[in-house]
Amino acid sequence: MAEEKKAKKTVSPGVLALRKVVEDVYADARTAKAEGKLVGWSSSKFPCELAEAFDLNVMYPENQAAGIAANRDGEIMCQAAEDLGFDNDICGYARISLAYAAGKRASRKVDFETGEYVMDPNSGKPLKDENGNVVIDEATGKPKKDPKTMQPYTVLDDIHEIAALPEGREKELRLAAIKPYRQMQMPQPDFVLCCNNICNCMTKWYENIARMCNIPLIMIDIPYNNTVEVHDSNVAYVRAQFDAAIRQLEEITGKKFDEKKFEQACANANRTAQNWLKVCDYLQYKPAPMSGFDLFNHMADVVTARGKVEAAEAFELLAQDLEENIRTGTSTLPFPEKYRVMFEGIPCWPKLPNLFKPLKENGVNVTAVVYAPAFGFVYNGLDEMARAYYKAPNSVCIEQGVAWREGICVDNKVDGVLVHYNRSCKPWSGYMAEMQRRFTKDLGIPCAGFDGDQADPRNFNEAQYTTRVQGLVEAMDAGIAAKEAK
Amino acid sequence: MAIEALVREFEQVAANPQAQLKKYKEAGKKCIGVMPYYAPEELVYAAGMMPFGMWGSNKKTISRAKEYCATFYCTIAQLDLEMLLDGTMDLLDGVITPTICDTLRPMSQNIRVAMSEKLPCIFLAHPQYRKPEFGMKFCHDQYTHIRTELEKIKGSAIADADISEAIRVYNKSRAARRAFVKLASEHCDVITATKRAAVLKASWFMGKDEYTEKLEALNAELSALPVCNWKGTKVVTSGIICDNPTLLKIFEDNNIAIAADDVAHESRAFRVDADETGDPMTALCRQFAEQDYDVLLYDEASNKNRRGEFVAQMVKDSGAQGLVLFMQQFCDPEEMEYPYLKKALEAADVPHIKLGIDQQMRDFGQAATAIQAFADVLEMRK
Ligand code: SF4
Ligand code: SF4
Numbered sequence: 001m002a003e004e005k006k007a008k009k010t011v012s013p014g015v016l017a018l019r020k021v022v023e024d025v026y027a028d029a030r031t032a033k034a035e036g037k038l039v040g041w042s043s044s045k046f047p048c049e050l051a052e053a054f055d056l057n058v059m060y061p062e063n064q065a066a067g068i069a070a071n072r073d074g075e076i077m078c079q080a081a082e083d084l085g086f087d088n089d090i091c092g093y094a095r096i097s098l099a100y101a102a103g104k105r106a107s108r109k110v111d112f113e114t115g116e117y118v119m120d121p122n123s124g125k126p127l128k129d130e131n132g133n134v135v136i137d138e139a140t141g142k143p144k145k146d147p148k149t150m151q152p153y154t155v156l157d158d159i160h161e162i163a164a165l166p167e168g169r170e171k172e173l174r175l176a177a178i179k180p181y182r183q184m185q186m187p188q189p190d191f192v193l194c195c196n197n198i199c200n201c202m203t204k205w206y207e208n209i210a211r212m213c214n215i216p217l218i219m220i221d222i223p224y225n226n227t228v229e230v231h232d233s234n235v236a237y238v239r240a241q242f243d244a245a246i247r248q249l250e251e252i253t254g255k256k257f258d259e260k261k262f263e264q265a266c267a268n269a270n271r272t273a274q275n276w277l278k279v280c281d282y283l284q285y286k287p288a289p290m291s292g293f294d295l296f297n298h299m300a301d302v303v304t305a306r307g308k309v310e311a312a313e314a315f316e317l318l319a320q321d322l323e324e325n326i327r328t329g330t331s332t333l334p335f336p337e338k339y340r341v342m343f344e345g346i347p348c349w350p351k352l353p354n355l356f357k358p359l360k361e362n363g364v365n366v367t368a369v370v371y372a373p374a375f376g377f378v379y380n381g382l383d384e385m386a387r388a389y390y391k392a393p394n395s396v397c398i399e400q401g402v403a404w405r406e407g408i409c410v411d412n413k414v415d416g417v418l419v420h421y422n423r424s425c426k427p428w429s430g431y432m433a434e435m436q437r438r439f440t441k442d443l444g445i446p447c448a449g450f451d452g453d454q455a456d457p458r459n460f461n462e463a464q465y466t467t468r469v470q471g472l473v474e475a476m477d478a479g480i481a482a483k484e485a486k
Numbered sequence: 487m488a489i490e491a492l493v494r495e496f497e498q499v500a501a502n503p504q505a506q507l508k509k510y511k512e513a514g515k516k517c518i519g520v521m522p523y524y525a526p527e528e529l530v531y532a533a534g535m536m537p538f539g540m541w542g543s544n545k546k547t548i549s550r551a552k553e554y555c556a557t558f559y560c561t562i563a564q565l566d567l568e569m570l571l572d573g574t575m576d577l578l579d580g581v582i583t584p585t586i587c588d589t590l591r592p593m594s595q596n597i598r599v600a601m602s603e604k605l606p607c608i609f610l611a612h613p614q615y616r617k618p619e620f621g622m623k624f625c626h627d628q629y630t631h632i633r634t635e636l637e638k639i640k641g642s643a644i645a646d647a648d649i650s651e652a653i654r655v656y657n658k659s660r661a662a663r664r665a666f667v668k669l670a671s672e673h674c675d676v677i678t679a680t681k682r683a684a685v686l687k688a689s690w691f692m693g694k695d696e697y698t699e700k701l702e703a704l705n706a707e708l709s710a711l712p713v714c715n716w717k718g719t720k721v722v723t724s725g726i727i728c729d730n731p732t733l734l735k736i737f738e739d740n741n742i743a744i745a746a747d748d749v750a751h752e753s754r755a756f757r758v759d760a761d762e763t764g765d766p767m768t769a770l771c772r773q774f775a776e777q778d779y780d781v782l783l784y785d786e787a788s789n790k791n792r793r794g795e796f797v798a799q800m801v802k803d804s805g806a807q808g809l810v811l812f813m814q815q816f817c818d819p820e821e822m823e824y825p826y827l828k829k830a831l832e833a834a835d836v837p838h839i840k841l842g843i844d845q846q847m848r849d850f851g852q853a854a855t856a857i858q859a860f861a862d863v864l865e866m867r868k
Binding site: 084094206210214217219225226241397398430431451 | 588615618623627786788822826
């Protein structure tokens with residue numbers, strides 16, 4: 001137990017560096033905004049190299065939404081979007097982002113008389129006595145809460161309403177009460193960069209933001225592809241759009257496109273991708289020197305900073321840490337690895353601990369995630385760059401999707417696949433059933449699916465998830481036994 | 487022929503597409519399933535084949551499609567797959583699968599996989615940049631691919647002249663449908679909501695030459711009637727599809743007529759004609775380029791609310807008192823544009839209701855209550 005805790009708490013230099021990179025991206029954007037400079041919002045797989053060439057500060061709503069969801073504010077923001085008329089069927093990231101773009105914020109409840117936050121008695125961790133035992137409240141028979149860990153009530157606020165208030169105490173208090181974590185403090189956009197390779201939902205999502213904020217939208221349209229190969233026709237279409245996007249950015253910024261900076265950004269993006277892949281490949285070791293769940297956190301760097309040298313360097317540092325783990329036979333996984341699985345899809349951010357729990361109980365490590373090949377693209381020149389951006393998680397045909405996944409399943413030696421049927425993501429979940437059949441047919445490994453949502457906690461059923469993990473473990477046992485018998 | 491007889495024919499076609507498929511096959515025609523949206527049907531027609539619209543079904547239940555997709559997909563896409571799996575569409579010689587929304591993207595793969603031994607699947611990915619030259623070029627490449635695939639099914643080349651002829655036939659058909667929509671409003675006592683829907687729906691299951699001839703006859707009969715003195719109210723309908731007779735009957739029961747529509751299955755499909763001169767392939771691409779005001783299409787003037795305002799203006803111009811939005815369940819493109827449609831309608835002082843529907847709905851009690859209440863609102867706006 002003591003060892004487990006220790007393993008969890010030691011944060012390696014690489015992880016620290018990666019965290020700092022993302023912190024800095026947000027901090028730089030806040031500073032830029034305060035200085036009156038332009039800040040853009042971009043979809044995760046927009047060619048960031050283009051914005052980097054103009055030294056623009058760019059924020060990533062998908063990464064933001066994941067952070068908001070992980071901070072347990074997904075539901076209040078999704079609800080806010082629904083109150084604006086956006087159906088709860090729409091992707092949770094989009095709902096969170098649209099609510100935020102409209103000025104909605106998760107905030108702490110303030111008592112305007114005292115100026116203090118109003119604590120939620122149901123929040124916080126159980127109070128423990130000096131012997132480490134939980135203190136029971138005699139009146140209720142339930143554990144008492146530790147007042148130090150209690151949180152204020154979360155309420156919804158609106159920056160436009162706050163701005164309209166007369167200067168004074170209420171205005172100050174309400175502004176200060178907006179939750180302080182970085183994703184809830186992201187500057188509003190001056191322009192938006194949309195690439196619909198990952199989904200078509202992006203197109204209207206970003207149009208909505210453009211309308212709400214009355215700002216220009218730069219669009220890179222990547223129509224869905226039915227073949228593994230990206231044909232010249234598709235490349236030509238995207239290439240031409242790069243040129244158009246550059247012209248638009250020149251207009252917005254009043255600057256000329258800086259070819260040198262662009263080339264540097266491309267070099268950085270390639271280097272980040274290579275190092276990202278290198279890090280992901282450490283999961284091939286058996287047992288793995290890390291928990292595959294770590295990759296979900298490190299994805300933030302690939303999304304928000306892949307064109308920056310700092311991200312490339314931070315991944316290099318992480319690779320060194322992992323090399324060291326291999327040497328010393330340690331791992332960031334806080335339990336012994338008994339089974340290895342591919343986790344298909346985006347995790348349920350608001351429920352990460354719940355996702356992790358049955359995996360830990362059963363000794364299951366995630367040793368493959370599809371983001372590894374999906375973001376590990378390296379290219380040379382503009383044509384190849386267009387090809388690279390054509391291959392995003394949901395823009396590729398089923399054969400390519402299966403090949404990516406089966407590749408990492410084999411290389412990373414998985415015993416089974418855990419598939420997240422993500423209520424938010426129609427393009428992703430839409431061909432998973434067939435993919436599952438192929439994994440089992442081609443690789444002879446069991447698959448189990450569960451229903452969830454990456455951002456809206458209301459769509460996750462813990463009991464079902466636990467049962468499915470259990471079922472998968474049993475099937476993997478049978479599979480492993482059968483292999484050994486051979 | 488009398489109006490009733492003509493309408494009855496359309497109604498029969500609309501109620502039984504499968505019989506149409508059989509009829510065309512027996513007449514020796516090859517038939518190509520055409521899924522939504524904006525597939526260049528003219529190419530199928532030019533190949534001498536019969537394009538067969540695939541917009542789900544009001545009579546089927548999803549069962550086999552469950553092997554491919556989770557529950558949270560629109561019934562149109564799921565039932566299209568269902569009908570391919572359960573043999574309903576076995577007589578088809580091919581199917582065109584456009585991919586303009588996030589449901590149709592993976593569905594194109596499911597269909598290709600499921601039909602791999604049965605049916606050629608012709609893939610289509612439209613560009614969202616429609617007007618710029620590079621978008622036109624990409625569209626041209628896509629349409630050329632469709633043409634080539636159709637030629638394989640046909641067994642010989644499709645001549646440019648035949649495509650030009652198809653464009654003329656389709657333009658004529660679109661013009662007739664636009665005229666019908668106007669006439670249906672002027673004569674809404676005769677062309678009730680259910681009849682209007684049946685006439686327009688039949689176009690998806692009839693050769694366009696044959697269909698247009700009948701529709702023009704109907705239009706002529708309607709034009710000869712004096713404009714009706716409608717005592718009820720009128721609405722504009724909006725959404726992907728609203729062809730369920732049981733649901734539309736509720737409008738009739740409440741004396742609500744349809745003045746015009748912004749429906750994908752109806753007017754959005756015949757708003758724009760193709761150029762009859764010049765290169766016919768370019769004309770078809772240009773036609774797609776000129777499509778506009780659609781939840782499925784990117785709007786380059788994205789910081790304006792052009793589509794919302796267009797629909798609100800349509801309500802005003804049509805003389806309707808309000809708008810009914812048929813919100814297809816799980817249709818995120820429609821859902822995504824609802825807040826701004828609502829905004830434009832409110833700014834134009836147009837009342838509206840949003841009815842959540844899907845094609846497996848069999849109980850319309852809730853919808854009836856909502857429509858009834860809306861009828862009172864409309865009444866006060868007359
Ligand atoms: S890819 Fe899926 S999860 Fe990501 S924004 Fe699009 S719909 Fe949402
Ligand atoms: S109804 Fe909506 S989700 Fe379904 S196919 Fe049409 S546009 Fe796509």
